[in-house]
Amino acid sequence: MPPRGSQGSCLLCRKTIKKRDAVPHARECLESSGWPRAKKPSFLISVQGHRAASYWLLLIARQECTLTELDSLIRDVWVECCGHLSEFTIQGQRFTRSAECGEIDMEYPLSRVLSTGVKFLYEYDFGSTTVLDLHVVETHPSSPPDSTLCLLARNILPRVPCNTCGSLAEFRLNDDDGESSFHLCRRCVSAPDLDPWCIDVISNSPRDGVCGYEEDAGAAVAWYPPGWTREDLSDPELDAILERIQEG
Template sequence: MTPKVSPGTCLLCRAPVTKQKALKHGMECLQASGWPTGKKPSLLIMIRGRDNKNYWLVVLARHDARLRDLDQLIRDVWVECCGHLSSFEIEGVIYESDAECSTDAMNAPLSHLVSPGSMFSYDYDFGSTTSLDLKVIGETPVAPLNALLGLIARNDRPVIPCDLCGGEAGFALDDPDGEIPRYYCRECLASAGCDPEYVGIIANSPRSGVCGYAEDPAAALPWYPPGWSADEIVPDELDDALDEIAFDDEIEIETSIAAVIQDIGPDIDAFVEAEKAAYGEEAACMAGESVMAFCTFMHALYGLTIDAWGALSVQRCLVDELSQNPVFPEDWPENAVPILCRFLTHMEASGRLTNASGLIAALEESEPAFQKAATSPEKSLALFRRILVKAQEAGIDTNDMDAFFNFTMREIVRMAGMDPDSEEVQKELSSLLADELLKSGADDLRAATILVQCTDFCNRFEDDTILDRCREIIRDIFDHPAAPLSRGDVVLWSAAIVYVACREANLIRSGRGGSSLTQDIGFFFGFERSSIQNKAKVLKKLLSGR
């Protein structure tokens, strides 16, 4: 049940206010603010989350502010994540962002459409929609300072209890494998062992937890009155805590490696030598890396030395952790469990284990699940998405296959636990990058990039029908004799593939002006409708020639 009192803060004087008293307090503060008087009265607009009315804003809008200005404020403060379309509905009329018509509907002045007492609505993202209710709650002669619009009050950051200690949480774990998010305070987060990739700051927004939304205090700051800082909107200590998770994780792995070496380092070396004598150099290398990784995970996750290993812990470590090895030889998934079983037998023979047979039975029972997880397309896609995001953050042009390929190789080496800048690894990388057979993987890289882009767009649909068709199209043109994927902009290819899949599913209607989905595709991928349609025509010709 929504509480009757929704606490907030006056952004002018920083006094606590409630949603119910925000108008009266705001009017008094504006009169005392020394802000200029407008030529015409300014509007005071209350904006609330439709599904959770504890999220609210009070906005001061100058008489000549336009719908587009209000749309931008809402995006910057509350909802922007992927450049989705948005719309206002006022008295039954829809005003869409960048509507394809001679006059942009969002350019309409607010004062021509609403007045005190008017109620209207706003939707952002027509897939995973965030809906807001707006009401003009008053007017004042005071105008915003040096702007058309500005915030004057806002709800306080929501208080959500930590799942572990019951204190105030600051972080949410949105693990895709979990049904509901989990919440942690800073102290419990540090001890929870969460994957930093899925942890985010609890956003003060009705879009929290939707479509990867993350609060952007730098974008929100220009809409605040003078004197505020980004750190006051989203405290730096929350960002610092997220950084510490990743840093602590690296330290923990290094500590665990050292502990394993100290405990059974000589035994591992002896086992690797035995593998070399029996199976050769390459097999010994695979055995050493597999055993060292497994032992490190067992120590890092469970704090277990080898004499304390149990059937359940080795099964969980095998399926949940070792299977996520980012780079491995083609025959590794079928050899990893036999290697570990031989290692256990070796350790029992050396007197370090007494329960090898039970552990071996547990590993063999979980081998099918391990192989499935190790070779899962979803795992590969998730891994590549992480690399793609890092490349974009590093300013790598993903259309420059040489630069992108080199960056990807370095990231894979880093994920495998090696230092890509060490002299030994550098020599190995140089040798690999000079291999023409490996270079042919550039086309695979382009195809993977396109699939990730298509997948991210298709997340808005209720099922995988469109995504499955995108996969089929990518596979068909990847195998095309003309090798079309080796040329052109990968993002434009992605947009065209999604467009064709949606047209085939009758989600995009023919005719002048296209549809809102066409506009959404253009916004998401950053291309004009005409460019996407032209590329789609090329794509259709390629597909028809198969």
């Protein structure tokens, strides 16, 4: 079993790395990646859960990338569930997809609003809000080969104990309103008194267990470096267990 918690995976070389080493490791991997050089240096941006720092991402973005595209990546990888509203707050200014009074539309290139060292906020769903902290760590001459931005690294799923026996939990039992959950291991998830249609695989996301959120590997893999597939992001064994439980 891979190490968990503050550790993660480099998505270029697929090695396990520590969170604190993600940026220097990414520099080295980018240098040997063969990726093209941008006309202007790309941004290296870290993303982590607000008060949930064990969930983290590192991405590279061209300067012409827009906030809308960054919003799409965050939605596809971490938060999208019901098409909720979202916004960035950058140096006191709010950016949304449907700008109203006092807001600015997200169709802004990053070069217009970001620079090295800038820290900013992202919020998704203003009912059961998921808040993320973002930081432009530095710039790098490399550029994503097929898009304006790309994931470079992400955390390994934090270890969660089973609420019944204390073993490693891999499933979540949601309550009726979808706002709280109970974690279960492979053995305890088969208990006959559980509603199988309220059980999901635990998601590697700070939105896990909120508003019925489920990971979408097909959407997320579009933001990964070349060579990754949807199958790389899912565990067929867990999917098979869940299917067996729901079939009764």
